[in-house]
Amino acid sequence: MIEDKSPLRTPLSQIGEFQLIEKLTKNLEIKQSSTIKAVGDDAAVLSFKDKRTVLSTDLLIEGVHFDLAYMPLKHLGYKAVVVNVSDICAMNARPTQITVSLAVSNRFPLEAVEELYEGIKIACKIYNIDIVGGDTTSSQKGLIISITVLGEVDHEDEIVYRSGACENDLLVVSGDLGSAYMGLQVLEREKQVFQVNTNSQPDLDAYTYLIERQLKPEARVDIKDILKQLEVKPTSMIDISDGLSSEIIHICKQSKKGCNLYEEKLPLDPQLISVCEEFNIDSTTVAINGGEDYELLFTIPIADFDKIKANPNFTVIGHIVPETEGIHLITRANTKIPLKARGWKAFDEE
Amino acid sequence: MIEDKSPLRTPLSQIGEFQLIEKLTKNLEIKQSSTIKAVGDDAAVLSFKDKRTVLSTDLLIEGVHFDLAYMPLKHLGYKAVVVNVSDICAMNARPTQITVSLAVSNRFPLEAVEELYEGIKIACKIYNIDIVGGDTTSSQKGLIISITVLGEVDHEDEIVYRSGACENDLLVVSGDLGSAYMGLQVLEREKQVFQVNTNSQPDLDAYTYLIERQLKPEARVDIKDILKQLEVKPTSMIDISDGLSSEIIHICKQSKKGCNLYEEKLPLDPQLISVCEEFNIDSTTVAINGGEDYELLFTIPIADFDKIKANPNFTVIGHIVPETEGIHLITRANTKIPLKARGWKAFDEE
Numbered sequence: 001m002i003e004d005k006s007p008l009r010t011p012l013s014q015i016g017e018f019q020l021i022e023k024l025t026k027n028l029e030i031k032q033s034s035t036i037k038a039v040g041d042d043a044a045v046l047s048f049k050d051k052r053t054v055l056s057t058d059l060l061i062e063g064v065h066f067d068l069a070y071m072p073l074k075h076l077g078y079k080a081v082v083v084n085v086s087d088i089c090a091m092n093a094r095p096t097q098i099t100v101s102l103a104v105s106n107r108f109p110l111e112a113v114e115e116l117y118e119g120i121k122i123a124c125k126i127y128n129i130d131i132v133g134g135d136t137t138s139s140q141k142g143l144i145i146s147i148t149v150l151g152e153v154d155h156e157d158e159i160v161y162r163s164g165a166c167e168n169d170l171l172v173v174s175g176d177l178g179s180a181y182m183g184l185q186v187l188e189r190e191k192q193v194f195q196v197n198t199n200s201q202p203d204l205d206a207y208t209y210l211i212e213r214q215l216k217p218e219a220r221v222d223i224k225d226i227l228k229q230l231e232v233k234p235t236s237m238i239d240i241s242d243g244l245s246s247e248i249i250h251i252c253k254q255s256k257k258g259c260n261l262y263e264e265k266l267p268l269d270p271q272l273i274s275v276c277e278e279f280n281i282d283s284t285t286v287a288i289n290g291g292e293d294y295e296l297l298f299t300i301p302i303a304d305f306d307k308i309k310a311n312p313n314f315t316v317i318g319h320i321v322p323e324t325e326g327i328h329l330i331t332r333a334n335t336k337i338p339l340k341a342r343g344w345k346a347f348d349e350e
Numbered sequence: 351m352i353e354d355k356s357p358l359r360t361p362l363s364q365i366g367e368f369q370l371i372e373k374l375t376k377n378l379e380i381k382q383s384s385t386i387k388a389v390g391d392d393a394a395v396l397s398f399k400d401k402r403t404v405l406s407t408d409l410l411i412e413g414v415h416f417d418l419a420y421m422p423l424k425h426l427g428y429k430a431v432v433v434n435v436s437d438i439c440a441m442n443a444r445p446t447q448i449t450v451s452l453a454v455s456n457r458f459p460l461e462a463v464e465e466l467y468e469g470i471k472i473a474c475k476i477y478n479i480d481i482v483g484g485d486t487t488s489s490q491k492g493l494i495i496s497i498t499v500l501g502e503v504d505h506e507d508e509i510v511y512r513s514g515a516c517e518n519d520l521l522v523v524s525g526d527l528g529s530a531y532m533g534l535q536v537l538e539r540e541k542q543v544f545q546v547n548t549n550s551q552p553d554l555d556a557y558t559y560l561i562e563r564q565l566k567p568e569a570r571v572d573i574k575d576i577l578k579q580l581e582v583k584p585t586s587m588i589d590i591s592d593g594l595s596s597e598i599i600h601i602c603k604q605s606k607k608g609c610n611l612y613e614e615k616l617p618l619d620p621q622l623i624s625v626c627e628e629f630n631i632d633s634t635t636v637a638i639n640g641g642e643d644y645e646l647l648f649t650i651p652i653a654d655f656d657k658i659k660a661n662p663n664f665t666v667i668g669h670i671v672p673e674t675e676g677i678h679l680i681t682r683a684n685t686k687i688p689l690k691a692r693g694w695k696a697f698d699e700e
Contacts, residue, residue, distance in 0.1 A: 036506070054396070055447075058485050238392060
C-alpha cells in the first residue's frame with residue numbers, strides 16, 4: 001500500500017529528526033485564540049482564560065488498532081484525530097488543540113510519514129484544531145501514533161460527565177450503530193481474498209457506507225450545538241468507541257444506575273442489515289458490541305423527549321432504571337438478557 | 351530483570367484493559383487546584399483561570415530510548431515523567447498535570463506494568479503533579495510510553511522562549527554536563543560483561559553519580575524559584591535533552607544570534623573526568639554532545655552577572671554574539687571550532 005502510493009521513497013535516516021519535524025510542521029495554521037505559541041519551543045503556550053479545559057489522549061498501534069493493508073495512511077491520520085476529538089465531544093466540549101507524536105520504523109519512507117501527517121492536517125482543518133506540539137522518533141516495529149487533544153467549554157456547567165444519569169432518564173444515541181465494525185469485516189475479507197489472488201479487483205459498491213464508517217469516521221462535533229438549540233442538556237454522555245454495551249455499562253456504573261436497552265430501537269443502516277445477512281452475523285450483536293462508531297451515547301430527562309423525538313440525529317434506545325434492576329437488553333421477543341461488556345479487549349490479541 | 355523483580359507474573363490477557371486501568375489508577379491523589387476531574391471519564395477537566403498553560407509531550411520507545419537490561423522499570427517510569435517535566439521547566443513554568451499512555455507487549459506481566467506505574471506515581475508525588483488521564487493498550491513489540499505534561503505560569507511574561515537571546519547575553523547552564531551520557535556508557539559496558547559471564551557481579555562504586563544521572567535524573571523545577579529570588583529573568587531558555595551543542599544551536603537559530611562557548615568553562619563532575627580518562631573519551635566531547643542531562647541552558651543580560659556569579663547552581667559557559675559571527679566552541683588552546691548539532695539522531699539507529 002505504501003509502495004503504490006509513493007513513487008518517491010526517501011529514507012528517514014537521510015533527514016534526521018529535526019528536519020523531519022520541520023518538514024511536517026511548516027506552515028501550520030493557527031486558528032484558535034487560545035493558542036499563544038504552537039510548535040517550536042520546549043512546550044506550547046495556551047490561554048484558556050475563564051474557560052474550562054478538557055484533555056484526552058489516545059495511543060494507536062499498528063497491528064493492534066489498525067492494519068495498513070487496507071487503511072491508507074492519509075485516512076489513518078484523519079481517523080487518529082477523529083478518535084481523539086470524539087472524546088472531547090463526549091464531554092460536550094469543543095476541540096481546540098492537539099499534539100501529535102509519531103514513532104515509525106525504518107520501513108516507512110519520508111513520503112509515507114508526510115502522507116499520514118497530511119491526513120492529520122486535513123482533520124485539523126475540518127475540525128478547526130491547532131497542532132501545537134508533538135514528538136517524532138523511530139520505532140522498533142511498525143507505526144505508533146499518540147495524540148493528545150485539548151478542548152474547551154465556556155462554562156463549567158456545560159460539561160457532561162458519565163456519572164450524571166438519573167432514574168427514568170431516556171438513553172439516546174446519535175447516528176447508527178455497528179456499521180464501522182461491519183466495514184472492518186468487509187475489509188478483512190477482501191484482504192484475505194487479495195492474499196490468495198493478488199490480481200483480484202474487489203467490487204465494494206455494496207459496502208461503501210460501511211467501509212467509510214470504518215476508514216473515515218467523523219466525530220460528532222455537531223451534537224453539542226444541536227442539543228443547545230433544542231435546549232436539551234444531557235445528564236450523562238460518552239462516545240461509542242468500544243461498543244454500545246460497554247459504554248452503557250460505563251454510564252450505569254459511574255451513575256450507579258441500571259438500564260433497559262430495547263433491541264427493536266437500535267438504529268441500523270439498511271446496508272448494515274443486508275451485509276449482516278450476507279455474512280450470516282446477527283445485526284443486534286454487531287450493533288451492541290461493534291465499536292468504533294464514534295457516535296455519542298447520552299441520557300436526557302424524560303421531560304425532554306418531545307424536544308428530541310423529531311430530530312433525525314437521535315434515537316431513543318432505552319431508559320435508566322434503579323441500580324438494583326441491573327443492565328439488560330430487552331429483545332424483540334420481550335426476553336430480558338443481561339448486557340455484558342464485550343468491548344475491544346486490547347490484551348486478548350497476543 | 352523483569353523476572354528477578356516479580357515473583358508473581360499475571361498475564362495481562364487475564365485482566366483486560368479496563369481492569370488494568372482501574373488497578374493502575376486507583377487511589378490517585380489530586381493535588382493541583384487546577385484539576386477538576388482527573389482519570390475516569392472521556393477526558394480530564396482542568397481550570398487554569400487567568401493563568402497561562404504550557405503543554406509538552408514525549409514518546410519513549412523500548413530499544414530506542416531505553417534498554418530494560420539495565421533500566422529498572424520503576425526508574426524508567428520515574429524518568430519518563432522527569433523528561434517531560436524538564437520541558438515545562440525550560441519554559442520557566444511549573445508542572446501541574448500529566449497523562450500517561452502505555453503500550454505493552456505480552457512479555458510484560460501485570461506486575462511489571464504496576465512497577466513501571468509505581469515509578470510514575472513516585473515522580474508525580476515528588477514533583478507535585480496530578481495524573482489526569484491516559485490510555486493503556488497492547489503493543490506488537492516492547493514497551494511504549496507516551497506522556498503529555500501540562501504546566502502553568504501566573505503571568506504570561508514569566509514564560510521564557512528559546513527565541514529571546516540578545517547580543518552580549520551570557521550563556522548559563524545549571525548543574526554539570528555529560529554525566530548522564532557517561533553513566534550510559536558504564537551501563538552498556540556492564541551489560542556486555544554480563545552477556546559474556548552471567549555470574550559477574552559488577553562493582554559500580556566508582557560510577558554511582560554517573561549512573562544515577564542516567565537512571566534517575568531530576569528535572570530542575572528549582573531553577574524557576576532560584577532565578578526569581580535572584581531577580582533574574584532569562585531572555586531565552588531550553589533544557590538539555592539532546593546535548594549542549596544541539597540546544598545552543600536551537601537557541602541561536604531561534605534568536606537569530608551566534609554564540610561563543612568556552613571549553614574551559616564547561617562544568618564537569620570529577621567522576622566524569624576520571625571515567626572519561628578510563629574510557630579514553632574526550633570529556634569536552636561528552637559534555638557538549640552527551641545529552642540526557644536535563645539541566646537548563648539559558649541566557650541572561652550581562653548586567654545580571656553579579657546576581658548569579660556566586661550561585662553554585664549556575665555556570666556561565668559563553669556569550670551571545672551577532673548571528674554573522676556564527677556559533678563556535680573556543681577551545682582551551684584558544685582555537686575557534688564551529689559547533690555542530692550531534693544530538694541524538696533517532697532515525698540513525700536502524
